[in-house]
Amino acid sequence: MATSLLENPTQSPAIEGIISLTIKLRGGPTLKINQFAYVPTSHAAIVKELAAAQFLSARTRKMADPVMLYRELLLKFFMEKRQSRAVRVQKVANMMATTDLNAYDYTTQQAAVSRIAFYNVGLQLLGFQVGLDFELADPFTKMAALKLPTIDTDDPLTRDQLIDAWYRLLNTRTKFGQTLIDYLAGQGYYDQFKAESQFPRPFFFNGKAQAVFDTSRLIRDVVYVEAPLDTDHDGHRDLLKAEIIRPADTESGLKVPTVFTASPYDQGTNDKAADKLTHDVNHPLARKQPNKATYDDVKAPDDDPVLPEPRVIKGNTDVAEETFTKNWTYTLNDYFLARGFAVVYSAGVGTKDSDGVRTTGTKAETISATSVIEWLHGDRPAFTNRNDQIEIRAWWSNGNVAMTGRSYLGTLSTAAAMTGVTGLKTAVVEAGISNYYDYYRENGLVVAPGGFQGEDTDVLGELTFSREQSAADYLKIKDTWLAQLKKLTAGQDRETGNYNSFWDARSLLKNVNIKCDMLLVHGLNDWNVKLSHVWNLRNRLKQEPITQKLVLHQGQHEYLNNFRSVDFTDLVNLWLSNKLYGVDNTAVQTVPDVLVQDNAEAETWHTYPDWGAPSSKQYTLDDSYFTNLNENSGFSDQLPDDLFKSYVKNPNKWQHALFTKSHSKMTNHAIQLVSEPLSNDIIIDGRAKITLSASSSVNVGLISVALVDYGKAKRLTAVPQVLANQQIITGYNWRKDNLREFIPEKKASAYKKFTDAHINLQNRENAYRVDNVSPDQFYTFDLDFQPTFWRLLAGHQLGIVIYGTDMDYTIRGNQAITYHVDLANSSISLPILRTDSANK
Known part of the structure; x- marks a missing residue:
């Protein structure tokens, strides 16, 4: 008997008050300006x-x-x-x-x-x-x-x-x-x-710092922080370059807090060298030797190397010897420079004008960030230059620090926060990684971050090793760096895709000692740093006695501080004014616990007490509520050679052929299940799970599954549109930013993939245990989708598409493999949050 997706759903909490302004602009999209920070x-x-x-x-x-x-x-x-x-x-x-x-x-x-x-x-x-x-x-x-x-x-x-x-x-x-x-x-x-x-x-x-500081008189200093590291093994502790921008008022005795961005890209990148190092993904999926591995077998050993003695301090000064100009800054940081905050940028070990080598995600990179925080708090020395050993203190700092940044920058913010370093009062983490395995791998498979097929830890290391751009310095460090690069390549193990001690050392969710409150921000369409990172981080932080807030927007890998529809910058201002200046402004009560941008209605935001529906609804895949569009219970993963090459060059064509409801060249290469049209809106809130009973015709295999929103609609643009150039003013005669927003596409689309999952069939238990795959034998396993918060509109259909190779993410072997799925013994669990009042 058919069951409905709308049967006994979890009801949503009351939506908290939203101040919203909506005007229909002549010849333009509907304008909505939501306000949460008042x-x-x-x-x-x-x-x-x-x-x-x-x-x-x-x-x-x-x-x-x-x-x-x-x-x-x-x-x-x-x-x-x-x-x-x-x-x-x-x-x-x-x-x-x-x-x-x-x-x-x-x-x-x-x-x-x-x-x-x-x-x-x-x-x-x-x-x-x-x-x-x-x-x-x-x-x-x-x-x-x-x-x-x-x-x-x-x-x-x-x-x-x-x-x-x-x-x-x-x-x-x-x-x-x-x-x-x-x-x-x-x-x-x-x-x-x-x-x-x-x-x-x-x-x-109104509880927020105002632009009362003269940005024409900002002071720019460079210092070199001595870190408790020796990553290049030269017998000296690594010196890390830090660039400081502070108000001139600090020269008259004002002590200010700091907004700190740890950016490995800050001193330059080696794009061509990284491109050359990018790995080929067009090769067969290899069989792995079965094992009985447990977590103890892959647990990273404690890393506590013996360090050289600190440098002898030969003098003290309050005056920096070096200054700088910047080509790139984060406009949110610029905003705070006009409001009484200092801003610090540091690229960390292995970057231009610093010591050490890149390690891509290890404790050493975390220490690079915490060392700068310790200097800002008065707990670590820094020097005016790399040679003279003249100490300079952060005498202008009030000791309070917040970290900001997206992607790698946000990752380092999370990593530093997890240490409990004194002085770090909060971190605003946008699209940060919480576990590097989940960034480059998934369930025993090599799975690329979106848009970066073939990237891995060694490629990212080479990209950010900007010491390479200083000829004399690189000559000294070249052999050490090339040896380090080989270690990255070996440790990441692209041959198996298994979780190992290399990856365990790059999990930020271990050894948590967090003391500061967190503001987490992530795009619901981010296929680079996928949503599992913020989901897992948030769930881990729930075990700690801190306050955390979450903002989920409709972007991919985007900064949010220049969007029209939400007062994100004001929220951060309220938050940092409280955390760094101690202003009693009810920030913890005012900033919503969870703030979500609606995918189905432009410029619309809702608040919720949490992310993740407390219960789920289960359906077997052969339920008559679903229609099997291509009537497949199995599919071949091998494409004709010319078609395979075409899809490799243009994955968008492959994706359209895979997800379209019409007959296509991918019809025999997937199972496509589509629900009955929804009678009411539903929200899939959290992490859906699918249980599959499947077989492979050979002794290897990979399965991919996507959930698709089917229904003709003018969906939001994938990339934010510039509504007005240089419209946002961050201060008087100060830097400006473009005003941007996701607006409805001009042309309606027929579908939208909103989450997916991948697995190596030899890793049915977990990412480190490898089991055998016997040809044509059915195995039952669970597969978690990327977490989501997605509203499907009434009249739309939920699609479940089961396939093999994912041209965007997985190894592309084009092997002669046929997969079969026992739909009667397979099921899906959907965390449904809300329907409209007709279902209450």
């Missing part, structure tokens, strides 16, 4: 903050007339210390308060401030255009439907209500994604007070 604030605190920001003066705080106060607030908006009153009056008069009165005339001719006038002007201050984005005659119908934030007031507004409404407006995001107060800072609002010694620096508004 901190509700009492009237007394609002008055204090507005006074500190100089929107309220001793004179205006005594004004009882709301109209007069409103006029003064509008005039202050246009920077009274930079522009004449006549100029500011004209700017106010350029906005309309009602259908027949401009904003300045309104404040001179009316006896009260009406709600409609206040919000008409407010919308214009936020960048919305009269007649294009809203109508003056009735903004409230639009605002109510679109959930634009307002405060409950009388009509007309009282004096106190006007003050509260003005504060809320300043903390509302503009049409282009920044809060109004951030936009003002970028226009020079705070800069007009820079000569006033009494103006606070740093300065916090």
Whole structure:
């Protein structure tokens, strides 16, 4: 009997409050600006903050007339210390308060401030255009439907209500994604007070650090941190170059926290050399010798080498000898430079101007990062240059550090956090690896990170070994490096794909001693650093007494700080202001536990208490609810030679032929099951699992399975689109960033793969135990999919596609192998979170 995917689903928790602004732009996509980082604030605190920001003066705080106060607030908006009153009056008069009165005339001719006038002007201050984005005659119908934030007031507004409404407006995001107060800072609002010694620096508004620092006077220093390492075995502890950017105010005694990015790419990469080292994947899958291995057999031995003595300190100074300029910076870090944070970049061992060799994921790279943190906290020496042994302390640092960065950078943030190093207060980890085996392997198979077929630890090591770019230095280290490269190649063992002690030494989930809170960020379409990394990290962190937050977006391998639809930068600001400056801003309560971008509705975000539905629904694969489109119970993995070569050159063609519901050249090379059309939306939340009973016609085999969302729809673009060039202002006369977003594709697509899984049939138990495969014998095994959070719309169909070689990820042997699957003895378990109210 057929069963429905919608039968007895787990119900979702109530979605927490979301402040959302939606305007249909002429000739463009629907705009939604979600706001999660606003901190509700009492009237007394609002008055204090507005006074500190100089929107309220001793004179205006005594004004009882709301109209007069409103006029003064509008005039202050246009920077009274930079522009004449006549100029500011004209700017106010350029906005309309009602259908027949401009904003300045309104404040001179009316006896009260009406709600409609206040919000008409407010919308214009936020960048919305009269007649294009809203109508003056009735903004409230639009605002109510679109959930634009307002405060409950009388009509007309009282004096106190006007003050509260003005504060809320300043903390509302503009049409282009920044809060109004951030936009003002970028226009020079705070800069007009820079000569006033009494103006606070740093300065916090609604719990967030403000752009009150002069970025034209930033100080750039270089130091060399001595790490407790000798990875190049030269008899000296490795010196690690660190580049510091700090506010000039530190020269006058201000101590600031640090945002630290450990980036192995920072000093350059060896792209051509790495390309030459990339491994061939077009070869047969080899049979492995069976074993009875246990974890003890593959556990990495403790690595505690004897180190050279530290360098003798021959003097001390507070003045750096070396400076630098940077071609690449992380724009989120740039944002914080204007707000009273120092920023430090360090590439680590084996990079240009540092000692050591690359080790790709070992403890040595972690120590590279923690050594810099220890210096920032005052616990480790650094020197002004590589030779003189003159110590320089981080005397300007308040000792508090946060780490930021994506991918390898995020990986090192996680690695450092896991050590519990003193001084690290939090890490904002975007798309970080938590276990290198899961990055380059999967269930006993060599499985590439998306887009990088043939890459491995040795290729990544060569890519980042930027000491190679300094000729004299490389001459000294070349033999040592080539020997290290051979060790990487041997240890990674591409012949078997098994988990071994090499990979065990590269798991970040062992020996956890974490002390800091974590903000984790990952793309739900990231096939480079797949979602198992953040899933496993999050589940491991649940065992520790820390706070963790999670943001899941619809990107692939993307930074999130320049997206229009979510106030991610404000969330990070709130978080770091709390963790590094100790601001009591309710960051832990305000930042959602889990924040997820909807895949089916553009620019839409939801909050949840957790990721992963607490229960799952099981279905056998021969259930009549599924249709076997090609009526296969088996398939050949071997393609005609010309077709194989074509797909190798163009995997997109292979993927389309594999997943299309129409007859294709892949019809006989897969099993394609498709559910009945869904009667309601469902969300697959977490890690689905499939149990297969399958056989191979030979003594080796690999199985791949994908879950596919079938249904014609204008899905979100795979790559974020630039909505406005250089629209985001990170500070006054400071760096800018493009405004980006995932928007619906212009052309509807018929399907979307949203998760997959792969396994070597000889690794049915785990990744280190190897079992025999007898030809044509059925074996039953479980296979976990990549975790996901995916909404399938009513009318769509869930597809289960079972196949062999994956052109994007696995070895491509094109072997004469036929697989069979006993569908009656195979099943799938789906973690279904939510359906709509019709199913409650």
